[in-house]
Amino acid sequence: DKKAGLYIYGLDGAVLQFLPEGLLNNVDVVEGLNLNGRPQVLLGASDRTPGKTGIALYTFDPAGQGDNGVRHWGNVTTDVVEPYGFCFARRGAEVHAILVGHEGELRQFVLTVGADGQPSARLVRRAGIGTISEGCAADEATNALYITEENVGLWRYSLDPASGAARTLVQPIAPGVLVADAEGLTILQDGAARYLIGSSQGDSTFPVWRIDGAAPEYKGRFVVADGAVDGVTGTDGLDALGGRISDRFPEGVVVIQDDVNDVGTQNFKYVDWRDVRTALGL
Structure with a gap:
């Protein structure tokens, strides 16, 4: 929800979870991230919330038990004024996060898990697309x-x-x-x-x-x-x-x-x- 946060729906259309995370836009999902020795499903979204514009990251443990929902993991702040498009990519063992800005900015990051268990992002591409993208x-x-x-x-x-x-x-x-x-x-x-x-x-x-x-x-x-x-x-x-x-x-x-x-x-x-x-x- 561009004005409220992240909804998770079931195949029947029912709301399974809602995280009031702010002005999130496009969302993508990727597998292959290990956190604390456990494989996680990683969710990412372009975030237009003032003060933290960039990428919002979330994790889901597919083997978790009990109250096992999607959890906020961290944020990647960027110089993109109004983040719009977002997608993940796998390149070998690497997880890449790709952000597209309203004014045609393209930013590509390699995501890793820091020593503190929080996300670490390394900028590997900065390019201009041209106009609104x-x-x-x-x-x-x-x-x-x-x-x-x-x-x-x-x-x-x-x-x-x-x-x-x-x-x-x-x-x-x-x-x-x-x-x-x-x-x-x-x-x-x-x-x-x-x-x-x-x-x-x-x-x-x-x-x-x-x-x-x-x-x-x-x-x-x-x-x-x-x-x-x-x-x-x-x-x-x-x-x-x-x-x-x-x-x-x-x-x-x-x-x-x-x-x-x-x-x-x-x-x-x-x-x-x-x-x-x-x-x-x-």
């Missing part, structure tokens, strides 16, 4: 970092911080494909295939690229129309996970923020990946 998604398998520049298009960078600001324009803003504002990004693994899903906020559609080949291949786009509940419009962020999630989502799910809801505040919609795959003929 937000969406961020890392594809470790192809060493690619995808970022949306809202009024320009979809960029592909290398995950290697030594590559600096070098990049390739995958898709410029264009009617019928990607309409400004270009917003959130997420990656879904579906068997041997990997797909990048974006938010074309200007026309409330979701373009999809297959990204496991030599270059991203545009596969089409979909809308989430009215059904048992209202459809989806004006999406900022989205996330996706392939494979079996539950009986309701046996092959994957896409979770999409809906900016305008028929009743009450904005909310999230869960979409069966099979429906997307069928609609696009994947």
Whole structure:
């Protein structure tokens, strides 16, 4: 919640936990961090709270017992005035945190556990994207970092911080494909295939690229129309996970923020990946 903190939801939409942490924006999750000898799930969010703008970090112990919720771990302060986009990446044994600023700043950090058990962050890349940017998604398998520049298009960078600001324009803003504002990004693994899903906020559609080949291949786009509940419009962020999630989502799910809801505040919609795959003929 951009105005309140971090919510954790169940697959049924119920609130499992709420942390009143301030002005958090984009959230990502990664596994592979060891804390006090125990493997943890690491959560991170871009934090716009005055006085601590940067990255807020949280941990979850998947093997924990009893009152075992998500816990605040620490913060990474940065020079980014208004943090917007955020994503994690794995590079070998390293966990990287990537922050995108409202004014087009790109910052990449390597995260480690300090001697005191608190997070330690080493800045390894500082670059400029250009103008207002937000969406961020890392594809470790192809060493690619995808970022949306809202009024320009979809960029592909290398995950290697030594590559600096070098990049390739995958898709410029264009009617019928990607309409400004270009917003959130997420990656879904579906068997041997990997797909990048974006938010074309200007026309409330979701373009999809297959990204496991030599270059991203545009596969089409979909809308989430009215059904048992209202459809989806004006999406900022989205996330996706392939494979079996539950009986309701046996092959994957896409979770999409809906900016305008028929009743009450904005909310999230869960979409069966099979429906997307069928609609696009994947």
